[in-house]
Amino acid sequence: MTDTIRRSGEERQASIQHTSAALGIDEALVSQLVDTFYARVREDDLLGPIFQSALGEDWDPHLAKLKDFWSAIALGTRRYNGRPMPAHLRLSDRISEAHFGRWLGLFRETVDELMPNPAAADFFYDRANMIGRNFQAMIFALNS
Template identity: 50%
Template sequence: MERTERCSPGTALGIDEKLIARVVHGFYAEVRRDAVLGPLFERIIGEGWDPHLARMVDFWSSVLLTTGRYQGKPMLVHARIEEIDRPLFERWLALFARTVGRLCAPAQAELFLDRAGRIAQSLLAGVEMQRRLGLAPPYRASPASV
C-alpha cells in the first residue's frame, strides 16, 4: 500500500511539494556558493545538478510527506566520498538551517532540521562504520548515484 501525504508529519505543518522544492533548490544554491562544500559538490555532481536536485526533492518528499518516491542508497554513496567527516556534516547542517530558517515557518523549519539532524547522525555513523570495515570502495562520480 502506498503512503499518502494525508498522514505525513509535514502535511500537518503545511509542508507541500512546492515548499520542499524551494528548500532543496535554495539549499543547493547555498551549497554551490560555499567555499568548502561548493567545490566538493561540483567535483562529485559535475553537470548532473538537475537529476541530483530532482532526487533530493524525492528524498525530502519521502521523509516529510511519506511519499516513498526516493529509492536511493545514500549510505554507500556518502561513504565513498573520502572528504566526508563530522565538520563537513556540521557545515552542511548549518547551511541547511539557514536555508529553512529563511524559507519556512518556524514549525516547518523545526521539522526539516529535526529530520536533517537525525539523517546526518545516521549517515555519519554508517559512513564511519563502512570505512572501518573497508566496505566503501573509492567514489566514482556519477550523477545517477548521488
C-alpha cells in the same frame, strides 16, 4: 519485555501527511527548499568542491532525486526509492565531521528562512539532523 505498538507503512505515511499538512508543508515548499539549499551548497567554500567533484555540472538529475527524497521524508510520498548511503560512502576519504556540521548549518539557515512557521523549520531540521547523524555513524565507523 515491553509492549510496542508498531504502525504499518500506511499508518506512518498517513501520519507524516497529516503532520506536513498541518505545518503548511507541500511539494512546492519542498522543491524550493532543495533548490535554495543546494544553490548555497554549490557556492560554499567547504561543501561546494565536494559536490562539484561528485556531480560536476550536471546537477539536475541529483536535484530531482533530492526532491523525491525530501518529498518522501516530509510528505510521505513514495517517489524516492534510492540508496543514498553508497554514494556518500564513496566520498568518505574526502569528507569529515566539519563537512556534516557545515551541511547542517546551511540547512538550518535555509529552513529558518523558507519555512512558514518555526514548527515546520523544526520538522525539517530534526529529520536532517537525524539523517546527518546516521550518515556520520556509518561513514566514520567504517573508516576507523
